[in-house]
Amino acid sequence: MSERSASRFPRQRSLFLFGILMSTIFGTVDQIHAESPREPWTTSRLIGSPEPPLPYTVERILPSVQFRNPVDFAVEPGTGLWFILQLDGKLFCLDPSSEEAPILVHDARATIDNHDKSYGIEFHPDYLKNQYVFLSYVLPTSTPDGTFVSRFRLHRDNGSPEIDPTSEEVFLRWPSGGHNGACLKFGPDGMFYVTSGDGSGPFPPDSHDVGQNLKDLRSTIMRIDVDRPDEDKPYSIPDDNPFLDIPDARPEVWAFGFRNPWKISFDPETGELWCGDVGWELWELVFRVERGENYGWSIKEGSQPIRSDIVQGPGEIQPPIAEHPHTEARSVTGGFVYYGQELPDLTGHYIYGDYVTGKIWGITNDGDKVASLEELASSNLAIITFGIDERGELIILDYAGGIYRLKPNPQSDTSSQFPRQLSETGLFQSVTPDLVNAPGVISYSPNTQMWADGARATYQLALPGDDSIVWKQNRDRWEFPSGTVFAKTLEQFTENDGEVRWRKIETQVLHFDGLNWNPYSYVWDEQETDAFLAPAEGSFRTLNVANPEDSSLQRNIEWRIHSRAECSTCHTPRAGNAVGFDFSNLASATNSTENTLEKLVELHVFDRPVPENQRSRVMAAVDATAPLEDRVRSYLAINCAHCHRREGGGTSPIELPFHLPIERTRLIDTAPTQGTFGIAGARIVAPGHPYRSVLYYRLATVGRGHMPHLGSQLTDEKGLAMIREWISSMPPESGTPDVSKLEFTANLIKQSLNGSPEQLAPDAAELTTSKHLALADSFCSIEDADLRTRAASQWAQIAPAHIRGLYERFLAPEERVATLGTSVDPDAILALQGDPERGAELFRLSEGITCRNCHTVGMVGREVGPDLSTLGKTRSREEILSSILNPSEKIDQKYALRTIETVSGKIVSGVVHSEEKDSLILKDANGIQIRVPRSDIEAMVTQPRSMMPDLLTREMTAQELIDLVDYLKSLQ
Template sequence: MRTPAAAALRPVIFLIAGLFLMVPVGPPLTASETREPWTTSRIVGTPEPPAPYSVERVFDGLEFDRPVDMALEPGSGRLFMLQLDGKLLAFSPDETSPEPVLVHDAHATIEHHSRSYGLTFHPEYEENRQIFLCYVLPGTTEDGTRVSRFRMTDGPQPVVDPESEEILITWPSGGHNGGCLKFGPDGYLYISSGDGVGPFPPDSEETGQDVGDLRATIMRIDVDQPSNGQPYTVPADNPFVDLPDARPEVWAYGFRNPWKMSFNPANGELWCGDVGWELWELVYLVKKGGNYGWSVMEGRQPVRADVKRGPTPILPPIADHPHTEARSVTGGYVYRGDRLEDLQGAYIYGDYVTGKFWALWNDGDSVTRHEEIADTALAIITFGEDRDGNLFVVDYAGGIYRLVPNPREESATPFPRKLSESGLFASTVDHQPAAGVVPYSVNASLWRDGAVAERFVALPGTTSISWNPNRERWGFPEGTVFVRTVSLEEVTGDPTTRQRIETQVLHFDGLEWRAYTYVWNEEQTDAELAPAEGFDTTVDIAGETTSWRIHSRTECLTCHMPRAGFAVGFNIENLNRVHGGEGTATGQLDRLAALGVFDRTIPGKHRQATLVDPYDGSATLDARARSWLHVNCAHCHRRGGGGTAHIELPFTHPLEKTNAIDERPTQGTFGIANARIVAPGNPERSVLYYRLATVGRGHMPYLGSRNVDEDGLQLLHAWIESLGDPSSSGEVPTTLPETIESVGQALQLVRAIDDGLLVKERRDQLIAKGASVEQPEIRGLFERFLPEDRRVRTLGTSADPAAILMLTGDATRGARLFAEAAGVQCRNCHRVAESGKMVGPDLTRIGAQRSRRDLLESILDPSRRIDPKFVTYAVQTDAGRVHSGLVVNETDSSVTLREASGKDVVLQRDEIEDMIAQPKSLMPELLVRDMTAQDVADLLAYLESLR
């Protein structure tokens, strides 16, 4: 459906300056053309009031390589910076031009060191010289994540004594290691750890709710008192010291990847940012024994109903952000400095991917004020403090910054709400660029469901883009604008059938890059500025209606980020091409330099690597495949790019340095046996190939495309086959499987369809069968052959009750869903006759007791109305244990609770310290997120029939 704000808008596509694959189009550039000044720009300021704060760089010239943590050395005031590679450097902030000194190199002194994550100093550091570091070993090992104590030497230039290492505590390494270290006001060391696995499947080792595992927790230990053969003591008041099978070190649990925590010295509150999964970024005010939900919940969103809950009730975040505005939260500090009086007492935190900052004021668990205070281009990796409590912000690109009041006032010129008001086009209707707006083209572009694009660069007046050959980086003048108009064609390859969908604008205001989208009207006369949050809509093209997303401005900047160079696609390897017709063609890089778009001619030695058109069969297979991966994947999958998989796919990267070849996937295998990211010679064992072949969960590219690039998929299949002998990677079946019971079988059958090995009747039967399989990892492979309106559409997080109630349900099918379907969890808590478990209400006669509307409400919003008989209670014992469940029996001497698992726990009255009714139902919200609306209608029909 179209949103009211977009009533007359024809939709979609996303991003700027050549990010998505659009077939290069546009007028030729000729050698005789001259560039006129661009004087008509009205792209000034922003459509919204400016944020109250911006950032400025401090310690100019000081730059680090992938910094991950920062700490203030007690006494000296020196600042220590820890890099991912294990180097620890120190510098004095009081010096005019500080020079960092290497004080420790973990990679050089610790055998098998892989990455470092956290550091802190002992509260009595000036006396005992103790410093603590957290680092990990390669791969997945039982003791691969370590927290060690070291000692600093004395003298004017102290360094870490590598021989002094004392390993304090370890837990398994993998993904999501956490690794933040902070001493609390109680003098104990607090340590954060993540769930240790990749994002899919979520919490695959089920550590989140397991207090018998150190992963997914915040630990608390006394490093000054060794005991029982360990170099530390567990404080006696830790919450789970008396709980059988629990790790007593655990202070709180249920975290996914707690990235940076800190204490408020004024009141001892422990703050933590937790990187979410698919929907939310989370901020927690951490309590003793607190359960923060992962992986039963992702903040407010249910994830896994099958996981046994931990021993304490799940607590909500104090703040959360949807993935439309944040993608990887970085915890910060409660501000106590004197530079920014308006922020005193606020918890300041940010987001690694979007560069946004927020300030949060609280009164205990209640938020009294919460606002976005800055929107920057930084990859916010960590924060630091000086001696006075003023904040430093560390950019993963290597610089140190601080927040400053935003000096910019709102522009006197209103930001253009229509493309015709922007000054970019002399004739918007004819799509004729204004004088000084220069068209350009690229060698390769990201796949965007077959769309084409026209690209332009606009520089104020006659200013130029500067080129730094030492850094191989562009310098853009203030007011630079990149423009890309995206179109779809009724007849592929026929420009006369082209419909303009949107014009995307990337604007550099001198400090930050900002992205905007103008959506064309149906008359193709003008385009209107899309709302900041974006919207979903539809496109009618060639007789088919397809859903599209106008991406939010934040979503745009998740790819247009620092490590990708912001103007993604506008780089030497993609611009190094001939642009123009026969007799007028000239090298584009030279042409742009001659026009003054560049301030100099790019030397030949910097033109060695050139992307090719992935669909040009005359180029080499390797160059085509690497070009496809570069433009589709490398903006995120590069060092510091924000991609969660540890792979690096820039075209210039040697293949062996990509971390993809014959490497085990850390982000889920999707059920592929013996999976690799890229299995040389065997595409069907390659997760990369699977992601490109599915339209279901796991589909890549992550943003922009909804459909599979069939030609690109064939290209990557051939490329992976060329990397090795298939027989060396496993047996390749000579006959097609008869069933579709595994992802491996599905991939073989889908490949047979792609290769045209099946007659039409058999092909159609196979697609219909595969697209009806309940397992989404299989279904998504076959649904790509179907029009979008024939694909399974699950409810996700936004079920429409009215639409479900309008459907006619099939009670027989609903009965099968209740009893057998893997995605339906009703039977785990409810009984019908003799089937199911008796935790929640007996449903044997529920149809006679509740209306269809009431039944649906209880499924979608179970906490809205809770029958008093089924109120959940949290019971805390005097031993510190907490149980949660339904009260099924009470006597003068005992209380019996039935937990979500169905297990009954009998508690003696004299051991119960507190018993509190919970406002949340034991049944999680949106248990039906992976069901279709028809599935729920069928389930309702079955429940209605129970009379």
């Protein structure tokens, strides 16, 4: 978990829809709905799915059994009893053939000082003889050696199974924090395998630089022999572990380069080791792990290059056997190869899933080649782990506490009948010129709406027939009837053919089929005659949006029609599925003319009265008469709390549901855990200091750190001003300067309007992140939109990458600085006119251009690769650009990278600097000369890749690249 990625912090399951409602509230309340006053809704055609049904579905087993945040599953040898480990360290044993309640076997928090979380359980192969069980757990984040893998003895002295806490013997330890991994498995070779993540949060990636570092146990899969202790530790290193001859490498390492290997397993037939590795920003990864291989993190995230600033570990980087984009998966959970009897079509399939989207896949392989890859099932489960029971059947654990199995999907293929047009859904009598609800469909208005790049929204709720939302006292939650539909139509103030007005862009539909909440989007045509079903993967639409307060202020945006998987990352059971439909957001705000909640009660939307104590605090971000903190909390709740809550998937420990007291949100004066973006003294919210507050930075930027990740790409300036006012109103710490009161912005604004980027560069170099925040905010005071755009553009061109987004919020996407990324068109670059003087400055001074680390021009640089002082004499512009973009395409053998293995097993790499009679002198990437006696050389290999790293241009602009090329061409 993130301990599982950023998506896996310890979270309690919030109660469905309305938060915690004590059952005693309803203990003496009679049912009041003898007859519904609303018309029944009978016109729904939202049945089934627009795609053919998946071959399998999930079903809950042992429904009376409920766990609290389970994280691992194991079967006790000999008895077939199921052991379920919870995150809080409680280990339960369960007889699946009995109706008896689970038995508590061990409570780690009661016996282990500072226990924070538990992750893994594994029984010893000779458990029937020795009664050994292995557990992994961690102490609080950043504890040195705070991750433990320990062996315990299990006994039945009192008749029931119990872990003897005094029997603990610690086998492995490494630092706690971030991605701990800590999955435990015995292999078919009898060796003990243990996973470890990189110990980092999401930003920056691999912050401890351990992904390629064999001196560290993090980011690895380890292999040890627990049955043959060494002299100074309770285990020994198998003789065939792969890195025994590399100096300083941890001998326990079997494979490396993993970000957060969340669950491994062995194929019992082939012995293959499978691993689900939680990805970073783009991909979720599945690896077939082999001895001694390098799986890339953090140089790569699967096939995507990430970092070029770290030294690659030994071996070529191995690609994943399968990778899923974040449009369909967000946090992979590794599974098992199936050989049970109940699902014969899945025999030999590696079955795995995703924690966030609830999807399940099956893969077969021929060695390292994929033979088949199929989505098997879709669910609303937070799939935390899989297991294999005593009969070889697959078990699925939901982090919410239930146990599930796969079963063949009985649903017939009705995909051709699913409505492809909004007018066919049965939600509306007519859709043009205005939406007119079908009988029984209810319009409602939440007090606070999510920011959606300035769009406004209308909302509908449709309950089948005259059904109501029912309070389930035994489950402490409200439940919707099967067939419930929510609809939300978004309109943008746009220009089209010279006409500026509100236009319908998209209608989002959320349909409950009795088991899952399924999201769909219908996209309106240009004439607004109807809306049409968007593809599952989503799409984009270019809009020319205007400001409703000044229609002359227009800019193009790329409106994202989100994929169905992306929609499911917010509309989760942990967030109540129907995000925003809760008591506090439906009860009357002080400036409301209609009490939405009362209207819904009168229409018998609920099967009983809503308790008064649930209406006492009301969300109302736009109500100027409401207390400022309530307005801000409303804003954060509707925009952020679906992720930032217990079980929500947010990577920061903050919790933002509206009902929580401010002291329980962990917002105020809390150090950020996911990066500071260069803010000195950063806090998530720094009282009195908006420009030291990471929360404020994330809402102000449109760059990589922008929040929320989904749903918007423009900054909400009114919301930002409200949050700035709120933070500024808090009593600050004594003695801390308030950057917002520094008198520096007026002069810089004047320079921005009258100068050039080159003239501003010296001033930019002096500004901190906090001052950049203040300066960017001050641009809001520039009334002339063209002048504001000019000022922002000037600063965006010279600002560092993590600052650029603060200014680009004032620019349309096409006006923002375009960096090259991972795909470069050489012809387009060469068509530009470069400036050799600017290129010289880049070579000499830029922190992002690393040519001088290995090359010299005159007295500048380091002499590792060729001297470039006369490069322009022998190379054309085309050849220079090609050598930068593809450094390994043509390698001068004089500068070929040589890797030497010495007789003692030491590995040395570099280019040959000189040769002597008795020795060879290499020069490594840092320019350090290494003398290797010829008598010590066991083997020397010329590598097929250049020492010069790939993707050096990823963060450069096209102009910067051609400036550098033309500078190098000018060197005659």
